[in-house]
Amino acid sequence: MANPRRPRRRGQGELEAQVLSALREADGPATAGWVQERLGAGLAYTTVITILTRLLAKAAVTRERSGRSFVWTPVSDQAGLTAHKMRKLLDGESDRAAVLVSFVTSLDPDDERLLRDLLGQAKGEGDVGAGAEGEGDD
Template sequence: MKGLGALESQVMGVLWGEVDALSVHDVVDRLSDDRRVPAYTTVLTVLTHLWEKDWVRREKVGRSYRYRPSRTRAEATTDLLREILDASPDAPAVLLHLARTASAHEVEALREGLSGEGLRP
């Protein structure tokens, strides 16, 4: 994900995969499936940076924080696509090219969304 380092992306993937807010220990535990498990202090630093960048919200529980994404993965991806379109000198051409490369399922979802029928929050 643009704007995020490799470990930040992994941490966001963990947070997006959960319904409840997670502690630093929870995040470390879920990252432990990987070959290299980052240290608790490293994950704490990453989560603090993500909070400073407004990627996560945090709530104080006892003496520690619990973290949750500030927006869904789809919303974050949309924000990145919006940045790309805003930076393009010809946003309509970019959109048309994207539409031409979309799968049938994606085109149908787009049609439903534009007609107001699909992709409810």
């Protein structure tokens, strides 16, 4: 029988997402103590520091010294953090083309269309005078 006092186990990355969300709600750089108070639920200060340090290693947050402590600022939102994870996984593969082909061919038609549109927009940003043509043609 499960211990009724033990909180449920969080999913992978859930606590990182909660910490990032709390930091995004802050009016500016926030301390680990502020994040701990915001998240509550008996979360240990050392756990918050561990998560912030992991996010720092993933370049998802920055920190700067403030007195004897650090203040933390989010660099990216959840989408940016997920994109970073995807790039890190891709960088670990020897056959990048095979991974990308497998990824793209597994997308549903709507996601594939969105990806094609985004790639077209990114390509257009590098062209001289791009952006004026086709705007508002949805």
